[in-house]
Amino acid sequence: MAYITPVLPEIIVLTMACVILLADLFWRRRFKGLMYGVSQATLVGAGFAAYHMLGDAPTVIFHGMVVGDRLSAIFQIAIFMLTIGVLAYSRTYIAERGVFRSEYFVLALTGVVGMCVMVSAAHFLSLYLGLELLSLSLYALIAMQRDSIGATEAAMKYFVLGALASGLLLYGMSMLYGATGSLRITQVASVLATLPPHNLVATLGLVFVLSGLAFKLGAVPFHMWIPDVYEGAPTAVTLYVSTAPKVAAFALFLRLLVEGLHGLSGAWQEMLVMLAVLSMGVGNVVAIAQTNMKRMLAYSAIAHMGFLLMGVLSARVGGYADALFYALVYAFMSLGAFGIIILLSRKGFEAERLEDLRGLHRRSPWYAWMMLLFMFSMAGIPPTIGFYAKLAVIQAAVSAGFYGLAVVAVLFSVIGAFYYLRIVKLMFFDAPVDAAPLRKAGDLRWLLSVNGVAMLLAAPWAGTLIAICRAAVRGLP
Amino acid sequence: MTFEDAIFYFFAAVLLGSAAMVVTIRNPVKSALFLVLAFVSAACLWMLLKAEFLAIVLVLVYVGAVMVLFLFVVMMIDVNLAVLRQGFADYLPVGGLVAVLMVAEIALAVGPKQFAAGRLAHAATHVAHPHYSNTRALGMLLYTTYVYPFEIAAVILLVAIIAAIALTMRRRPDTKYQDPARQVEVRAQDRMRIVKMRTEPKA
Numbered sequence: 238m239a240y241i242t243p244v245l246p247e248i249i250v251l252t253m254a255c256v257i258l259l260a261d262l263f264w265r266r267r268f269k270g271l272m273y274g275v276s277q278a279t280l281v282g283a284g285f286a287a288y289h290m291l292g293d294a295p296t297v298i299f300h301g302m303v304v305g306d307r308l309s310a311i312f313q314i315a316i317f318m319l320t321i322g323v324l325a326y327s328r329t330y331i332a333e334r335g336v337f338r339s340e341y342f343v344l345a346l347t348g349v350v351g352m353c354v355m356v357s358a359a360h361f362l363s364l365y366l367g368l369e370l371l372s373l374s375l376y377a378l379i380a381m382q383r384d385s386i387g388a389t390e391a392a393m394k395y396f397v398l399g400a401l402a403s404g405l406l407l408y409g410m411s412m413l414y415g416a417t418g419s420l421r422i423t424q425v426a427s428v429l430a431t432l433p434p435h436n437l438v439a440t441l442g443l444v445f446v447l448s449g450l451a452f453k454l455g456a457v458p459f460h461m462w463i464p465d466v467y468e469g470a471p472t473a474v475t476l477y478v479s480t481a482p483k484v485a486a487f488a489l490f491l492r493l494l495v496e497g498l499h500g501l502s503g504a505w506q507e508m509l510v511m512l513a514v515l516s517m518g519v520g521n522v523v524a525i526a527q528t529n530m531k532r533m534l535a536y537s538a539i540a541h542m543g544f545l546l547m548g549v550l551s552a553r554v555g556g557y558a559d560a561l562f563y564a565l566v567y568a569f570m571s572l573g574a575f576g577i578i579i580l581l582s583r584k585g586f587e588a589e590r591l592e593d594l595r596g597l598h599r600r601s602p603w604y605a606w607m608m609l610l611f612m613f614s615m616a617g618i619p620p621t622i623g624f625y626a627k628l629a630v631i632q633a634a635v636s637a638g639f640y641g642l643a644v645v646a647v648l649f650s651v652i653g654a655f656y657y658l659r660i661v662k663l664m665f666f667d668a669p670v671d672a673a674p675l676r677k678a679g680d681l682r683w684l685l686s687v688n689g690v691a692m693l694l695a696a697p698w699a700g701t702l703i704a705i706c707r708a709a710v711r712g713l714p
Numbered sequence: 715m716t717f718e719d720a721i722f723y724f725f726a727a728v729l730l731g732s733a734a735m736v737v738t739i740r741n742p743v744k745s746a747l748f749l750v751l752a753f754v755s756a757a758c759l760w761m762l763l764k765a766e767f768l769a770i771v772l773v774l775v776y777v778g779a780v781m782v783l784f785l786f787v788v789m790m791i792d793v794n795l796a797v798l799r800q801g802f803a804d805y806l807p808v809g810g811l812v813a814v815l816m817v818a819e820i821a822l823a824v825g826p827k828q829f830a831a832g833r834l835a836h837a838a839t840h841v842a843h844p845h846y847s848n849t850r851a852l853g854m855l856l857y858t859t860y861v862y863p864f865e866i867a868a869v870i871l872l873v874a875i876i877a878a879i880a881l882t883m884r885r886r887p888d889t890k891y892q893d894p895a896r897q898v899e900v901r902a903q904d905r906m907r908i909v910k911m912r913t914e915p916k917a
Contacts, residue, residue, distance in 0.1 A: 438828050
């Protein structure tokens, strides 16, 4: 049994996805919400399985394909929690748009399996296959709403560009295989350590791998797909794309760059500095010009990825922990912000424009305050948790000697504060243009409130959370 | 140059030439046929590497199944080349520049300096014994060392099936369709109203 525990969460989720697929044939009409309930129960169960792995010693199974360590357990728990939130937030939204079908939940669950495979990969092959499993599920989820032209266009764009990025990643992996003769991440690392520095083949492989990874994370200049996909996809799917897959893409950085290519850290540090500065710059500046809220949050996501990369490019264990903390905090902030958009939407109406937030304080003071917390947290205003996350990654950059980068980051976060605060202004000081009552769904309101309050109440425990992240990345070089 | 080298260069030239034709030729059916030629030459190259099973599978699966389906699709849909080629000249300078840069980089990295026969310490120095079976060796690897990626690949195929069905099996609101069950259930009274009328009096 011990040799299979690291993949137990994946097995649980995958089995239940197949069960849902079959059960749907017989009980679709009799029990309407059954598939939703089973999906959520599956994620909770798999989350407990992952929780039990936290204390285990790192084990490598399946001939070096999978590693079960504290890092993968933390990532998997985060992915399960985020997906539970995503499904709960989107339940009524997808029902109104006619996609409340078992396929929706099955694809969401297979996407989760793909992410779990990615974060626990110890081999280029399993890492790539996990990524493809996730991407394929996402393409299908985005295109599910067939009558929407925007969704079809978004799915098509994502599919074509995603295939290109996968090609880049694979080409880079083949180069690394040519340089080191192995696809196993630990072995690649040990061979790289023996090679002379500036190995041309390995460096070229690194460039391609990094391009593929930056695309999946959505860092400038590989960000073009993010605004279009976020805007075109149904908000429920945007919510999914913008939370757990970001965390999983960050895990790829840790697994590939840090674990596998630590020998080339000098080279990838320089590349990451460029990616980080460009992402923070383009993301924060272009977000100001947006009138569509989903597009604005897309550019904000690009900017956040720039901050995230600051933790990675410090190339030291403390920085990885800070980046991990940032990724988790960002995913929960994004979950909440898109949750508010879902709360404001209703059948036949998408609350996408910034105007739709006008006067939210008069319509519902409580949720206006929740949105304020999400925006403050994204802007990095104390005492929200987002402040500590930004502080941590900037400290990581400073401690690694990147003073200029830290200054640039602070400047761009000030610029970014403008568009977050504009939303607060619209909500609290403008008259409402849309007087319809908010969505009634109980679970959405409940979880959204917990999510919002957590932005504030988790702040005193920021140190504890960072300590947990430190413990998770301790095994990294 | 040995005879084997000559064969290699011949098939490599055919492969590159047909691949270039795939992207440059105007007629999509001919383009697909050139892709078939490219696959067959690649299979011959694999044969030279003594990967017989892979070579046969490439011909069977890609040429026999995938490309035939592809040809069907190309012949059935009306591909408007004029629309497809719109903006080709506009994108050519940027695309060409990127392509030239990439080729230069790759040529620098993947030259004989790095990949010469003697330079790869880890290159396979496997000498096959007389009863060595390529297929058997692949099967053993696939179901032992690589069983985990193999299973994940199976899940990817499952997701592809689910996605294809979820995206295409739907009731379009604007299509009209016949329901035979309802058609046979219909009674004369539902469709036809018999009106009793007095006959017209003779004038």
